[in-house]
Amino acid sequence: MNSAQEAQAAQLPRRIIKETQRLLSEPAPGISASPSEDNLRYFNVMILGPSQSPYEGGVFKLELFLPEDYPMAPPKVRFLTKIYHPNVDKLGRICLDILKDKWSPALQIRTVLLSIQALLSAPNPDDPLADNVAQHWKSDEPGAIRTARDWTLRFAQS
Amino acid sequence: MSDSEEYASGSLMEDEEEEEQESASDQEKDFGLDNSVTVSKKPAYRILKGETLEERRKQALEEVTGVLGITEEDAARLLRRFKWDVTRVHEEWFSNYDAVRASVGLQDEAPVPSTSQATCMICFESYPTDQMYSASCRHLFCHDCWQGYTSTAIADGPACLDLRCPDPKCTACVPTSIIKRTAPPEALAKYQSFCVRSFVEDNRSLVWCVGRGCECAVECCVDRTADEALDVICSSCGATFCFNCKEEAHRPVSCEWVRKWAIKNSAESENVHWIIANTKPCPRCSRPIEKNQGCMHMTCSQCRFEFCWLCQGDWKEHGDRTGGFFNCNRYDAAKRKGDYDEETRKRDNAKQSLERYMHYFERWDAHQKARNKAKADQARISADWLERLSEQTKTPSSQLKFIMDAWSQIIECRRVLSWTYTYGYYALEDMDHKASSTKEGNSSAEENQRFFFEFLQADAERSLERLHEAAEVQLKKVMENNSTAQGNGAPLDLDSFMAFRTHLIGLTDVTRGYFEKLVRQLEKGFEDLERDFGGGSAEEAALIETTL
Numbered sequence: 117m118n119s120a121q122e123a124q125a126a127q128l129p130r131r132i133i134k135e136t137q138r139l140l141s142e143p144a145p146g147i148s149a150s151p152s153e154d155n156l157r158y159f160n161v162m163i164l165g166p167s168q169s170p171y172e173g174g175v176f177k178l179e180l181f182l183p184e185d186y187p188m189a190p191p192k193v194r195f196l197t198k199i200y201h202p203n204v205d206k207l208g209r210i211c212l213d214i215l216k217d218k219w220s221p222a223l224q225i226r227t228v229l230l231s232i233q234a235l236l237s238a239p240n241p242d243d244p245l246a247d248n249v250a251q252h253w254k255s256d257e258p259g260a261i262r263t264a265r266d267w268t269l270r271f272a273q274s
Numbered sequence: 275m276s277d278s279e280e281y282a283s284g285s286l287m288e289d290e291e292e293e294e295q296e297s298a299s300d301q302e303k304d305f306g307l308d309n310s311v312t313v314s315k316k317p318a319y320r321i322l323k324g325e326t327l328e329e330r331r332k333q334a335l336e337e338v339t340g341v342l343g344i345t346e347e348d349a350a351r352l353l354r355r356f357k358w359d360v361t362r363v364h365e366e367w368f369s370n371y372d373a374v375r376a377s378v379g380l381q382d383e384a385p386v387p388s389t390s391q392a393t394c395m396i397c398f399e400s401y402p403t404d405q406m407y408s409a410s411c412r413h414l415f416c417h418d419c420w421q422g423y424t425s426t427a428i429a430d431g432p433a434c435l436d437l438r439c440p441d442p443k444c445t446a447c448v449p450t451s452i453i454k455r456t457a458p459p460e461a462l463a464k465y466q467s468f469c470v471r472s473f474v475e476d477n478r479s480l481v482w483c484v485g486r487g488c489e490c491a492v493e494c495c496v497d498r499t500a501d502e503a504l505d506v507i508c509s510s511c512g513a514t515f516c517f518n519c520k521e522e523a524h525r526p527v528s529c530e531w532v533r534k535w536a537i538k539n540s541a542e543s544e545n546v547h548w549i550i551a552n553t554k555p556c557p558r559c560s561r562p563i564e565k566n567q568g569c570m571h572m573t574c575s576q577c578r579f580e581f582c583w584l585c586q587g588d589w590k591e592h593g594d595r596t597g598g599f600f601n602c603n604r605y606d607a608a609k610r611k612g613d614y615d616e617e618t619r620k621r622d623n624a625k626q627s628l629e630r631y632m633h634y635f636e637r638w639d640a641h642q643k644a645r646n647k648a649k650a651d652q653a654r655i656s657a658d659w660l661e662r663l664s665e666q667t668k669t670p671s672s673q674l675k676f677i678m679d680a681w682s683q684i685i686e687c688r689r690v691l692s693w694t695y696t697y698g699y700y701a702l703e704d705m706d707h708k709a710s711s712t713k714e715g716n717s718s719a720e721e722n723q724r725f726f727f728e729f730l731q732a733d734a735e736r737s738l739e740r741l742h743e744a745a746e747v748q749l750k751k752v753m754e755n756n757s758t759a760q761g762n763g764a765p766l767d768l769d770s771f772m773a774f775r776t777h778l779i780g781l782t783d784v785t786r787g788y789f790e791k792l793v794r795q796l797e798k799g800f801e802d803l804e805r806d807f808g809g810g811s812a813e814e815a816a817l818i819e820t821t822l
Contacts, residue, residue: 134398187396188426220442221396221423222415227442 124156132157132182135225147229149180157182161193161229165272166237170264171199174272178208178232180225190219191228198271200264202241202250210235211245319517320493321483321509327491331473334360342367347450350469351378354435358477379438379447384412394419396440407455409439411446421456424448428461432468432475484520485513492517503529514689526796527693527700535696539635584637634699641692645685651746652681659753667771676775680745680782687738687789694731697796702727727796734792741781748774 136156139149146164151157161178165171177196183189193215195208203211214223214231244250252260322330337360338349349363355378356362366374375381392403396419406414415423419440427434437448453465474480474491483490488511498504504517505525515522519529521536572583580589656678664671705720752774 129397130399131397185422185426188422214442218442220440221419222413222440223442 128156131187139225144226144230146233147226149225149229157186159225163229163233163236165268166233169237170261171201171236171268171272174268175274176236176272180228182225187221187223190215190223191225193228193232198267200249200260200267201236202239202244202246202253202260203235205245209245211243316495318494318496318504319506320495322480322491322493323510324489327473328470331470334358334473338363348378348380350472351380351436351447354472354476358473358480376445379409379436379445381410381446383410387412387414396423407452409444409446409448409452411439411441411444413439413441413444413446415440417456420452421458424453424457425461428453428457428465428468432472434465435468435472481517481520483508483511483513484515485511487511488513501529503527523689524693524696525690526793527696531696531700534700535638538631584640631699634695638692638695641688641695645688645692648681648685648688648742652678652685655681655749659749663753667768676779676782677745677749680741680778683782683786684738684742684745687734687741687785690789690793691731691734691738694734694792694796698727698731730792730795734788737781737785737788741778741785744774744778744781748778 136151143149146166147161149159149161151159159180159182161180163176163178165174165176175197176199179194179196181192183192193210195204195210197208199208205211210232212231212235214220214228239253241250241253249260252263334353335346335349338344338353339346341364342349342352344352352363352367352374353360355374356366387403390403391400392406392414393400394406394414394416396415399416401416403414406416407420408414423440424434424437427437437453438444439446439448454462457465474482479494480491483492483506485508488508490508490510492506492508494504494517496504498518502518503525505514505523506517507514507523516524516529516532519532521529521532524532527535572589573580581587582589660671660674660677663677664674667674702724705724752771
């Protein structure tokens with residue numbers, strides 16, 4: 117930590133500091149999250165595409181922001197890398213219950229990112245955010261999976 | 275339609291008024307009028323005031339706590355889960371004990387942890403366990419985190435009534451004791467108001483009165499299908515609305531037609547408002563005329579020409595002498611019948627559908643406005659005249675209630691009449707289109723239906739106009755004659771006043787009966803219209819004559 121970060125950290129709730137420390141010291145497999153230098157509530161996230169999914173071999177960048185009332189309010193998360201997924205829209209917004217009404221303050225950044233990783237393994241076209249992608253998934257799953265794999269190769273290479 | 279579904283106005287009467295209602299119907303018996311028209315045996319709804327609501331809520335809670343032997347707090351959870359249906363709570367509790375308890379988050383108490391220190395899983399700080407709280411699941415959190423959790427949930431709305439343990443895998447409900455201990459005072463007040471409001475908001479047979487600032491609730495007392503209209507008048511604030519769709523009261527029109535009508539009105543409103551706002555010159559001298567009296571009988575202040583505001587025809591032709599009555603409610607699609615080539619017809623169709631809509635809208639709108647005017651007049655008369663009249667007639671103002679009753683009836687009738695035009699617009703839609711697009715026109719059966727509908731509507735308008743005129747013009751005359759003849763404050767000619775009283779009460783009763791019947795008949799639809807209504811109306815028309 118540099119001195120500017122230390123000054124910021126002094127104002128951060130202990131919970132966020134502890135979470136950050138643990139994320140850096142014991143990262144979850146296939147996930148990395150590190151706070152931005154100028155804003156300790158803003159995290160740069162990378163998730164590796166899970167094996168045996170159309171996203172395998174891809175590196176997906178996300179941004180995660182802890183709002184003022186975190187952990188009473190959920191973090192804001194969004195994909196920065198283009199991804200073909202029925203629960204992620206064109207702007208990278210994610211349809212995931214724990215980011216909305218199922219949020220609980222006992223959840224953490226780590227659990228949120230693990231849930232997103234799980235969502236990549238198990239897309240849920242019945243609760244879609246991107247309507248056309250979900251439609252594609254339901255009418256022609258092999259075709260949709262091919263497109264997702266194709267996008268992974270085109271957009272999600274580090 | 276059975277007796278229990280009868281027109282609801284009977285339910286508006288408070289106890290003492292009900293007696294008067296009965297004596298009024300005795301009077302009608304003498305006139306040979308069908309009693310079932312005016313006396314409702316079972317009210318369709320009840321207005322519940324704050325104290326009564328609280329009593330009823332407590333009663334429901336007691337019924338559940340008593341039978342199930344659980345706390346009031348848990349009873350409230352179950353009642354909310356089953357829409358405050360006590361019988362259903364009992365049934366579900368005894369048939370699906372485990373599932374029902376789980377669904378509202380009731381769990382057996384977990385053993386108390388033996389450690390003296392624990393980590394709060396929200397802030398990750400360590401605290402002595404005796405400073406931490408938990409639901410029955412014993413997931414401990416510190417005071418500050420509970421405070422954040424409960425106040426955030428309360429700020430999010432009434433869903434906080436079903437708050438669960440913050441542990442994402444746990445479904446235990448958060449006991450009220452924790453909320454009381456941790457929520458800040460304003461949040462706690464809000465929480466308690468959610469508890470009380472739930473009794474109405476989660477209850478299938480209750481809705482809040484829509485009147486601004488009114489704290490009454492309305493209870494529906496009859497079986498009704500999910501989408502059935504039920505007109506309600508709040509006895510506390512006077513708001514009138516439909517129990518089902520919360521729009522303005524609108525019988526005999528269905529909620530669906532009201533929705534369509536509102537959309538139609540907003541879509542066409544610019545055209546129609548412009549035309550209506552700009553096209554009411556005096557039919558004789560063409561001076562622009564603003565309607566400032568409630569009834570449709572207009573007199574041009576410039577040329578003294580008397581005409582009907584609706585059709586702009588000569589008022590003389592609306593009299594009984596010519597046998598014309600109120601012909602102006604009739605939309606004459608037939609007169610547009612004729613030889614049309616294809617092009618002209620296409621061009622005319624668009625124009626005609628607007629014209630047709632305007633015909634109904636204009637009349638709907640005129641009655642809506644007349645209703646608002648009547649409301650204002652009623653308030654004015656109540657404020658300015660009643661006291662004076664009470665002094666002059668040496669009668670207590672409670673004895674002058676018949677004047678207010680007449681006005682309330684006028685307001686109610688204006689509303690019903692207004693909606694009969696919406697009714698006509700949709701119910702006659704197919705017929706009007708057929709009449710204008712084919713040479714053959716409608717079958718004689720259809721023509722008969724139309725004829726009966728318009729006859730009833732005209733008759734209703736006629737009896738209302740008569741009442742409106744009596745309550746407005748004649749009352750004014752009674753007051754004025756007196757003040758010019760004997761100076762202000764002198765005793766009134768009691769005989770003429772009593773005559774006026776009898777006349778007005780009679781008219782009010784007859785008009786009420788007529789409109790109640792009209793509403794019920796229109797709700798039944800056209801098929802039964804002729805059969806049920808055909809015989810009676812001539813008789814009643816004669817009755818109106820005799821009461822005058």
